[in-house]
Amino acid sequence: MTDMLSQQNFERLAYVAFIAFIFSMPLFLDEFGLNRFSKYLVYGMLGIAISLAWGYAGILNLGQGLFFGIGAYAMAFSLKLAASSTAGGKTPIPDFMVVNAEPNAIPELSSITTGSWIWVPFQSQWFGVAMALAVPAILAGLIAYTLGRSRVSGVYVAIITLALVLLVRLIVIDQQQVTSGFNGLTDLAWFNLFGLELDPYAKSTYLIIAFALTIVLLIARWLVSTRAGLVLQGIRDNEVRARYLGYSVVSYQIFFFVVSAMIAGLAGVLYVVAAEFASPTFLDIAFSITMVVWAAVGGRASLLGACIGAIGLNFIGATLSETESLMNAWQLIIGLIFIVVVLWLPRGLAGLASDLADRFVTRADDSKWNRFKSVKHTQSPANR
Amino acid sequence: MDERRISFAVKDLSVDFNGFKAVNGMNLSVYKGELRVLLGANGAGKTTLMDLISGRTKSTGGKVLLNDKEITNWEEHLISRAGIGRKFQIPNVFKELTVRQNFLIADCKETRVLPNIVRGSHRELPDHIARVVELTELYDFLGTEAATLSHGQTQWLEIGMLLVQNPDIILLDEPTAGMTAHETRKTAEIITRLKGRHTILVVEHDMAFVRSICETITVMHHGQNLAEGTVTEIENSAEVQAAYLGSAGIGHA
Numbered sequence: 001m002t003d004m005l006s007q008q009n010f011e012r013l014a015y016v017a018f019i020a021f022i023f024s025m026p027l028f029l030d031e032f033g034l035n036r037f038s039k040y041l042v043y044g045m046l047g048i049a050i051s052l053a054w055g056y057a058g059i060l061n062l063g064q065g066l067f068f069g070i071g072a073y074a075m076a077f078s079l080k081l082a083a084s085s086t087a088g089g090k091t092p093i094p095d096f097m098v099v100n101a102e103p104n105a106i107p108e109l110s111s112i113t114t115g116s117w118i119w120v121p122f123q124s125q126w127f128g129v130a131m132a133l134a135v136p137a138i139l140a141g142l143i144a145y146t147l148g149r150s151r152v153s154g155v156y157v158a159i160i161t162l163a164l165v166l167l168v169r170l171i172v173i174d175q176q177q178v179t180s181g182f183n184g185l186t187d188l189a190w191f192n193l194f195g196l197e198l199d200p201y202a203k204s205t206y207l208i209i210a211f212a213l214t215i216v217l218l219i220a221r222w223l224v225s226t227r228a229g230l231v232l233q234g235i236r237d238n239e240v241r242a243r244y245l246g247y248s249v250v251s252y253q254i255f256f257f258v259v260s261a262m263i264a265g266l267a268g269v270l271y272v273v274a275a276e277f278a279s280p281t282f283l284d285i286a287f288s289i290t291m292v293v294w295a296a297v298g299g300r301a302s303l304l305g306a307c308i309g310a311i312g313l314n315f316i317g318a319t320l321s322e323t324e325s326l327m328n329a330w331q332l333i334i335g336l337i338f339i340v341v342v343l344w345l346p347r348g349l350a351g352l353a354s355d356l357a358d359r360f361v362t363r364a365d366d367s368k369w370n371r372f373k374s375v376k377h378t379q380s381p382a383n384r
Numbered sequence: 385m386d387e388r389r390i391s392f393a394v395k396d397l398s399v400d401f402n403g404f405k406a407v408n409g410m411n412l413s414v415y416k417g418e419l420r421v422l423l424g425a426n427g428a429g430k431t432t433l434m435d436l437i438s439g440r441t442k443s444t445g446g447k448v449l450l451n452d453k454e455i456t457n458w459e460e461h462l463i464s465r466a467g468i469g470r471k472f473q474i475p476n477v478f479k480e481l482t483v484r485q486n487f488l489i490a491d492c493k494e495t496r497v498l499p500n501i502v503r504g505s506h507r508e509l510p511d512h513i514a515r516v517v518e519l520t521e522l523y524d525f526l527g528t529e530a531a532t533l534s535h536g537q538t539q540w541l542e543i544g545m546l547l548v549q550n551p552d553i554i555l556l557d558e559p560t561a562g563m564t565a566h567e568t569r570k571t572a573e574i575i576t577r578l579k580g581r582h583t584i585l586v587v588e589h590d591m592a593f594v595r596s597i598c599e600t601i602t603v604m605h606h607g608q609n610l611a612e613g614t615v616t617e618i619e620n621s622a623e624v625q626a627a628y629l630g631s632a633g634i635g636h637a
Contacts, residue, residue, distance in 0.1 A: 227488070228500035230481075234489040237478040243460035244438065244470050245492045245549055255497045 010357040014304055015221070022210045031201040036318065038200075038209045038274045040311045045213050045267040047294050047310030048220050048303050053260040054292070055300035056224055057253050058236030059144070060154075063161030065288035066168055067136035067261040069278075071268025073172070073179070074135065075191075076278035077119055078128030082189035087112075091123065095187070100177040113177035125191060132269045133262050140261030141254055148250030153239075162285060169283035184279030191273045200274050209270050213307075216263055220303050223259065232256055293334075297341045298348050305350025312349075313337070388415040390452070391583040392468070392553055397436055397446035398607075406432040408607035409446070414553075419575070419584045421594050423618070424604035425628065430587045431473060433604065434555045437585075438470050439463040450553070465495065469551030473558045473587075475538040479531040483522050483541060486530055487513050490545035513548050519574065520544035536567040543574060554578065556586040560593060572596055591615075603627070 025037055046068060053059045084092040087107040101112045110117045121127045143164070147157055172179045179185075191198040198205045223229055232252050235242040239249050272278050281287065291310070298309015313334060320330030345352050393413040399406055407429045414420045424430050435441035437448055439460040448456045455463055478486050491513055494500055509517065509526075517523050520540040525533060530541060539559065546554055559575065560568045572593055578584060579597070588594055594601065594615065601618045603611045605627040611618060618624055 223501065226501045227494075227503045228497050230485060231489055231500060233481060234478045234485070237480045238476065240440070240460075240472075241476050241478060242489070244464050244476075245490055245545075246461050246464035246495045247489075247492065248461050248495065251497050 007354065007357070010354070011304075014353070015217070018304060018308065019214050019217075022213065023207070025210075026203050026206060031203075034203065034206045035201050035274060037315075038206045039271065040314045041209050041213045042267050042271045042274060043291075043294065043310040043314050044307040045216055045270070046264060046291050047298060047306035047308075048216060049260045049263040049267065050291050050295035051298075051300050051303045051306035052220055052224070052263070053257055054295060055302070055306065056229065056232055056236065057256040057260070059147075059253060059257055060158045060292070061161045061257075061260070062158045062285070062288055062292065063163075063165035064260075064264050064291050065283050065285075066161070066165040067140065067264035068268040068271070069165075069168065069172075069280075069282035070135050070139070071132035071265030072272045072278040072282050073185070073268070074122070074128045074132035074265075075125075075269040075272040076128075076185040076188060077122040078125040079188035079191060079272065079276075080185050081109075081119065081123050082125060082192075083187055091120070094119075094180070094185075096180040096183065097177065115175060115178040118178060129269055132265045136261040136265035137258045140258045144254040144257040145250065148253050162288070165283055165288055166285060169280055172280050172283060179280075182280060184277055184281075186277045188272065188276045188278075198273050200276055205273065209274060212266065212270060216266065217303060217307060220259070220263070223256075224303065228252065228255070293338050296348060297338055299350025301347060302350030302354075305348050305353070309349060388418075390414070390449075391416040391418070392437070392451070393449045394433070394437065395447045395449065397433070397443055397448065399432060399436055399441055400444045405607055407436060407443075410604070410607060411609050412602060414583055414585055416583055417580045418600065419579045419586065419598050421598045421601045422585060422587045422604060423589070423594075423601055424587075424610075428604040429607040430604055431557055432607075434470065434557055434585070434587070437463075438468055438555060461495070464549075464551070467552035468555065469546045469549050469553065470555040471542050471546055471557060471559055473561060475535070475542050477530045477538060477541050477545065480529065482527055482529055483517075483533070484509065484526040486541060486545055487517065487548055490548040492549055516544045516547045519547070521570075536563045539563060539567075540571070543571070547574075547578075551582070553583045553585070556584060556588075558587050558589070560588065560590060568593065 022041060026034060029037060046064065049067075050061070050064055053061045053064070080094050081092050084094045087093040087098050089107040091109040093107055093109065093112055097112050097116055098107075101107070105112050109120045109123075122131075143161070147153075147160065152160065173181050175181070190200070193208065196204065198208065224232070231242065231247055235247065235249050235252055242249055242252075268278075268282070271282075294310035294313050295306035296309075297313060298307065299305030316337075317330055317334055320326045320333055323330075326333070341348055347354075390413050394410055397410045398408050410429070410433060412433075422430050422433070432441060436443050439455075439458050439462070442457045446456070447454055450463075450466055450468065453466075455466055458466070478489060481489070487509065491510065494503065517526065520543065522537065522541060522544065525537065530538065533541060539562070543556075543559060556575070560571050563571060568590070575584065575586070576597055586598075599614065601613065601615060602609060603618060603621075603624050610627055611621050611624050613621070
């Protein structure tokens with residue numbers, strides 16, 4: 001009992017320290033540093049999404065970039081329109097569409113290029129935000145339902161999600177007249193949050209992103225602490241037993257997969273707000289796999305661990321790549337960190353931290369004595 | 385022939401694994417509150433029969449009836465919700481979770497996702513779980529990961545989870561396998577206590593154990609119901625003896 005309480009306290013302490021840390025960054029960083037760190041926070045949010053799907057639901061999604069990319073593009077559609085002017089018609093037209101338009105096309109969003117009508121509702125930036133959450137949610141629901149129904153699991157899920165993100169990347173690049181293809185969407189407007197223009201280099205924007213990350217972290221933490229979260233961990237551990245207790249495995253997986261996708265979608269929105277562009281590189285397989293590495297290093301079974309893993313690895317990566325002597329070796333170093341963690345710390349840095357906390361915070365002799373006593377206790381049949 | 389009500393039954397149940405009929409036209413009716421023992425040599429189809437009843441394996445012919453309602457080839461979780469619980473031959477628990485968490489998940493009156501989010505997790509074990517924990521002697525191990533329990537404790541944990549789940553019908557596949565003498569005695573005690581309140585179908589080879597707990601035995605052979613009767617009838621049945629010829633006999637099957 002005492003172990004459990006101090007474990008809980010340790011975890012609570014780690015959450016408080018982390019939140020205090022991210023909110024104190026404006027004290028240490030200039031505006032450029034702050035803008036860069038806000039992108040790390042977005043990666044941290046992706047770490048949470050991976051941890052929820054992989055660490056808790058047991059679904060290794062190698063295509064998390066799909067949800068992130070959809071979120072980013074949905075937001076970028078809106079912010080692009082906000083920055084565009086009309087081309088002789090009533091609706092604003094993104095510059096790349098003007099270039100791609102047929103010579104005599106009517107210069108309205110609904111008609112200027114094939115499929116450009118899809119942009120029409122994105123004139124409202126809140127529609128962009130809504131789609132950034134809704135589309136990943138619906139897609140994730142369909143994927144989890146289909147895979148769950150046909151009882152596809154393990155490495156096959158990874159391969160299918162990988163293929164999906166590739167497929168969408170191809171479509172985005174191919175449909176240049178709607179998506180701007182390879183070039184991605186640049187020259188975006190600032191997000192207008194109830195009158196506040198979110199300048200990516202402003203302290204307020206950083207704080208809003210930090211606040212969003214905090215909320216996502218706490219909601220995810222709360223979700224896994226509920227009974228549903230417990231059942232989900234049971235399902236990850238032993239699907240058969242869970243079914244035999246009457247739980248619909250697929251329902252639980254759908255729910256948490258959808259939540260994970262929505263977090264990734266939100267991360268896409270915030271990334272566009274901070275970075276002012278959206279590009280097909282978000283849908284690169286390498287990016288999706290990198291996310292999994294962040295979570296593995298931080299500890300996939302710990303939401304905070306995966307989040308810190310993402311932020312930490314990006315911070316280390318950026319620092320190393322800017323250190324002249326290490327400029328060419330930084331990816332190697334990140335790779336080494338990954339290998340070391342996978343080989344010796346299967347539960348990631350979060351697992352290491354919790355083991356250390358166990359050792360130092362709880363009185364080790366005390367818990368050993370308890371276990372010794374209880375073993376003696378059950379071994380004598382006369383007891384009960 | 386009997387005025388008692390049938391709890392569950394299988395009729396002409398068959399399954400075909402690429403030409404091999406593990407269960408081949410099996411018939412069985414178990415009455416409410418009865419404790420029925422299923423005997424049979426290795427490969428007779430006992431575990432497959434349990435797989436078929438509980439939905440793990442889909443049958444290729446015949447029916448499974450629960451309270452006269454057909455549940456053939458339903459999904460496992462729906463069969464479970466309809467009131468059939470199962471203990472596997474190889475202990476089947478949530479190994480990465482603590483004993484406490486195992487018990488909490490087994491308390492499965494509410495199985496839907498959304499209500500389980502609103503509910504939150506219990507801090508204190510509810511009384512009905514605490515009683516089972518006491519009965520299965522796992523009180524000192526509540527915070528222990530199930531993977532580190534001894535074999536016997538894991539078996540009890542699974543039986544305990546079944547008790548918490550509290551299904552009308554319990555399928556027990558060799559509940560005393562690998563247990564010490566003390567553990568076996570205790571298990572027999574637990575099962576006897578369940579008798580009457582639950583309908584139980586148990587695969588068990590320990591004849592002393594069988595004699596002490598059961599009234600009717602069903603013997604399976606080549607995926608079919610070979611014989612049915614009391615312990616004495618079965619032990620003296622020429623048919624059963626013929627079927628066991630070549631193997632070491634009932635007690636060692």
